[in-house]
Amino acid sequence: MSDATQYRNVARIKLSDLPLLNMDAFKNVILNNVQNGGVVLAFFGAPAMTVQNGVCIYAIIGTATTGCISVHRTEVTDAYPSLTPEVPQLHWFERELAEQWAITPEGHPWLKPIRFMQQAVNGKNILSGGKTVVAGVTDYYSVKGKEIHEVAVGPVHAGIIEPGHFRFQCHGETVFHLEIELGYQHRGIEKALVGGPDKRTPFFMETLAGDSSIAHGFAYSQLMGALLGKEMPKRALAIAACALELERLANHTGDLGALAGDIGYLPTLSFNGRLRGDYLNMTGLICGNRFGRNLVCPGGVMFDVSDATITELKKRLATIFKETRISCDLLWATPSVMARFENTGVVKKEDGIALGWVGPAARACGIDMDARAHFPFGAYLDRQMPVAMAESGDVYARAHTRWQEMVNSRAFIDATLNEMPAGATRTDVDLMGKDIPEKDTLVVSLTEGWRGVVCHAAITNREGRFAVYKVVDPSFHNWFALAMSLRDEQISDFPLCNKSFNLSYCGHDL
Amino acid sequence: MNANNVMMILSALLLSPLLFGVINRVKAMFAGRKGSPLLQTYFDIAKLMKKGMVYGNTTSLMFQLGPVFVLVSVLLALLMVPFGPIAAPLSFQGDFILLAYLLGVSRFFTVLSALDTGSAFEGMGASREVQFAAMGEPTFMLGALLLAIHTGEMSLSGMVREIQFDVLSPATAAVVLLVAAWMMLLLTENSRIPVDDPNTHLELTMIHEVMVLDTGGPLMGIVTYASGIKLWIFSALIANLLVPTLSAGASAQAGIFVGIVLLIAVAVGVIESIMGRVRLRQIPKVLVGTTALVATALIMTLAG
Numbered sequence: 001m002s003d004a005t006q007y008r009n010v011a012r013i014k015l016s017d018l019p020l021l022n023m024d025a026f027k028n029v030i031l032n033n034v035q036n037g038g039v040v041l042a043f044f045g046a047p048a049m050t051v052q053n054g055v056c057i058y059a060i061i062g063t064a065t066t067g068c069i070s071v072h073r074t075e076v077t078d079a080y081p082s083l084t085p086e087v088p089q090l091h092w093f094e095r096e097l098a099e100q101w102a103i104t105p106e107g108h109p110w111l112k113p114i115r116f117m118q119q120a121v122n123g124k125n126i127l128s129g130g131k132t133v134v135a136g137v138t139d140y141y142s143v144k145g146k147e148i149h150e151v152a153v154g155p156v157h158a159g160i161i162e163p164g165h166f167r168f169q170c171h172g173e174t175v176f177h178l179e180i181e182l183g184y185q186h187r188g189i190e191k192a193l194v195g196g197p198d199k200r201t202p203f204f205m206e207t208l209a210g211d212s213s214i215a216h217g218f219a220y221s222q223l224m225g226a227l228l229g230k231e232m233p234k235r236a237l238a239i240a241a242c243a244l245e246l247e248r249l250a251n252h253t254g255d256l257g258a259l260a261g262d263i264g265y266l267p268t269l270s271f272n273g274r275l276r277g278d279y280l281n282m283t284g285l286i287c288g289n290r291f292g293r294n295l296v297c298p299g300g301v302m303f304d305v306s307d308a309t310i311t312e313l314k315k316r317l318a319t320i321f322k323e324t325r326i327s328c329d330l331l332w333a334t335p336s337v338m339a340r341f342e343n344t345g346v347v348k349k350e351d352g353i354a355l356g357w358v359g360p361a362a363r364a365c366g367i368d369m370d371a372r373a374h375f376p377f378g379a380y381l382d383r384q385m386p387v388a389m390a391e392s393g394d395v396y397a398r399a400h401t402r403w404q405e406m407v408n409s410r411a412f413i414d415a416t417l418n419e420m421p422a423g424a425t426r427t428d429v430d431l432m433g434k435d436i437p438e439k440d441t442l443v444v445s446l447t448e449g450w451r452g453v454v455c456h457a458a459i460t461n462r463e464g465r466f467a468v469y470k471v472v473d474p475s476f477h478n479w480f481a482l483a484m485s486l487r488d489e490q491i492s493d494f495p496l497c498n499k500s501f502n503l504s505y506c507g508h509d510l
Numbered sequence: 511m512n513a514n515n516v517m518m519i520l521s522a523l524l525l526s527p528l529l530f531g532v533i534n535r536v537k538a539m540f541a542g543r544k545g546s547p548l549l550q551t552y553f554d555i556a557k558l559m560k561k562g563m564v565y566g567n568t569t570s571l572m573f574q575l576g577p578v579f580v581l582v583s584v585l586l587a588l589l590m591v592p593f594g595p596i597a598a599p600l601s602f603q604g605d606f607i608l609l610a611y612l613l614g615v616s617r618f619f620t621v622l623s624a625l626d627t628g629s630a631f632e633g634m635g636a637s638r639e640v641q642f643a644a645m646g647e648p649t650f651m652l653g654a655l656l657l658a659i660h661t662g663e664m665s666l667s668g669m670v671r672e673i674q675f676d677v678l679s680p681a682t683a684a685v686v687l688l689v690a691a692w693m694m695l696l697l698t699e700n701s702r703i704p705v706d707d708p709n710t711h712l713e714l715t716m717i718h719e720v721m722v723l724d725t726g727g728p729l730m731g732i733v734t735y736a737s738g739i740k741l742w743i744f745s746a747l748i749a750n751l752l753v754p755t756l757s758a759g760a761s762a763q764a765g766i767f768v769g770i771v772l773l774i775a776v777a778v779g780v781i782e783s784i785m786g787r788v789r790l791r792q793i794p795k796v797l798v799g800t801t802a803l804v805a806t807a808l809i810m811t812l813a814g
Contacts, residue, residue, distance in 0.1 A: 158711040159712075262710075263786035264703045264787040267784070270543070493790075
């Protein structure tokens, strides 16, 4: 591990400073980092510089204990030896790479499409076997045996949710294996971002995953700030952090209610449904949009908060949070609820480390990583955010971790509103993308959305436009955690396990 | 059959969909909502009856006949249920056994038409339904045995007529236990919380609802109506244990009886509002516990 490749969150990295490793060195440095507790935050391709028709692979690894992000790269042409057997957390990344850049990870244990893209950047498709690509049509893992039955759920579901296909291999009521196929929502956003930034870019960012508009918008804004060399004023960072925590409060509240709903426990379902709306309305009070669209932008925030608004926000937060506490405490105090939450959908810490899970789902099985605490950014550099953790890795742990995070978020917003920095809310940045970013530069920007770490990485070309813009939503890391939580679990508990993760389909499909 | 019988059967036929309305209204009140109209189930049935039929390609005639058999068997079962002091239109020695098996027949046809669709979901639901029904049956049978011993009668109408409420007697305590056990049986048989969740949209967790996922239109209307009758039958069985033998006139007694049936619907609504479902794996334990409750009551009756 050379110090030259260790960076802080949102650091600006000249491409010329990044050594181009050979495959062996690349593999070793990743192994080394992962063995030291690193999580692969992004693993993606870019056009190669030295090899004709080649692909430059970038690996971005974050190590919570040091707070450092390391960046490594290598170049390959058609194929390379797969890293997945030794670094299992790369398994989806390598499938993605094979699909997007038509390079084969030789020896990948389960190589198949991940988003059912029609073709790679160079027009090829190495995963379809020459057939037309249809979402969901692929090989599935299947268990053979007289007493085995297969249950297929989706892509169209009974609830009003996004499309995804789930295949269970069952023995009676017990699930041996669950395979999750996504990609139905693939919109080609990363492709559309190449050549940017332009006036469409912020809108793409805020709709990457609609329930994480602020997390993604914030990640993009601070990334652009680094590329343009224009930092957000303190007041803007404080407002953006409050919005991010309100997003977390709204979603966690809604999900705790939905967890109660899945087991037919009506009181928390009903109250949290209303309370979620109250938190969204607080965001609406700041910027006029309940999901915080157009609030955080490159250079700052678009809306200032007046003293009257701050007073109103504080008043509302006190009331709403008090009610949220009463509603959520019902969960922990009702035996029939706890009987369902405890020991359901247990995932193990070692699996989480090996597969690179992030966010509350990872913290609920004892993995200590939170971008706000370990890769601090914005207002979290000034005001420390405690990390909410649990050990048991079951539905209860995930639910209770979220509750603890809500308590922390509330305290954070309170403190921030009380000590709101004075000054401007924006620096002068052209929102239509007319400012030219730093050329031949890589910026990695992390924020902690309510599902976990959001990673944006942009590489600019010689003209200062995006050559590659990589987005990794926390859902991309965590979908496999849901599959793992169903191993030897009852199929009737799938909806409850699913809700305890509540992952994004569109955030994964991009 | 006399005028009182006709009146009580008619009230069952007319009022049974109201039970769902009462349950949903109680749940809405707990949730702080206004809730759907009390008569919503009637509107639903009327709407379903006006719709066309859509059948899956894999289904046979069995799928279409299933709901009809279900309705016929619960209607026959209804004829054997006494209405408090008013005897059932059909009453004979051992009628409770026929009642149990008529309900079994209705379940059999629900399961057959579910399996007929060939859907993984419906097969799963059928398997769960049959398992839990088998475990619920002893609760009913032991309860009927208890009443037979308690009253010395072998027909349901006779049992209800002869039931005695001496305060502080072990026999009365046994009847109270029986009410609790049969309430649990009602929740199980009618797919209510804590055993099943009639409001869920999550197919993988369903027991009863998942078996009729492919059923639509008038067939669904029949299924909905039949489940109303079934809920009425179980509520009426419990109401029979509770209805006080007053010297009031027949119409007053009938009114009290219907009132108790509606109160049971309120109780179901309250239960559904304050607790969650148990895990599917734990349901057998609940049912075994219910059986143990009746067995205890039976021992108390024998000892008393």
